[in-house]
Amino acid sequence: AEAYGPPKHEVFDLTFPSLRGLNRPLTLIHITDFHFGLFFGRNELEKLVDRVNAIEGDALFITGDVFHSASSPVEMAGPIIRKLRDRPLGNFVIFGNHDFYAGEERSLETFKAGNLTRLRNQWVSVRHEGITLRLGGVDDPLESWMFGKDVPEFTKFLNASPKNPGVRMLLSHRLGI
Numbered sequence: 001a002e003a004y005g006p007p008k009h010e011v012f013d014l015t016f017p018s019l020r021g022l023n024r025p026l027t028l029i030h031i032t033d034f035h036f037g038l039f040f041g042r043n044e045l046e047k048l049v050d051r052v053n054a055i056e057g058d059a060l061f062i063t064g065d066v067f068h069s070a071s072s073p074v075e076m077a078g079p080i081i082r083k084l085r086d087r088p089l090g091n092f093v094i095f096g097n098h099d100f101y102a103g104e105e106r107s108l109e110t111f112k113a114g115n116l117t118r119l120r121n122q123w124v125s126v127r128h129e130g131i132t133l134r135l136g137g138v139d140d141p142l143e144s145w146m147f148g149k150d151v152p153e154f155t156k157f158l159n160a161s162p163k164n165p166g167v168r169m170l171l172s173h174r175l176g177i
Helices: 042-053 074-081 099-101 104-113 141-147 154-159
Strands: 028-031 057-060 090-093 122-128 131-138 169-170
Touching: 028 042, 042 074, 074 090, 099 104, 131 154, 154 169
Parallel strands: 028 057, 057 090, 131 169
Antiparallel strands: 122 131
């Protein structure tokens, strides 16, 4: 029922000692679960992109269920998603279970067309003003359960993260395997 209402815009201020030295706070934008093709059509997705673009942010994280099912018009979303502003640290996406239901290749091609970087069971490091952010992304665990594919266990995945100074952030559609 919440999907038919306006998106929630919440702001959280977090402090990390390892991020001392920044000239200004980082703004990280997180969106998730818009289920394009069921709850969201073209007009709603365009409004969401406009709303996200109005936020001055350093990075964008999309944590899954961008699409809903195999009948979702996935390819129609690419040109709209491409309108997302490029962010200094990047625009990242994680697959949710419904992105797999919509078709992994279809979803991936649309994300690429939208200039989103998919984090799939991997860690990347981004630098900003001498500070390092370690971003880890894992596919939705339900995809593994549904289709018999492996996803990393969170504990092993966290233990495999870079140990160098910086802040680690784990991006996932849901927690728990």
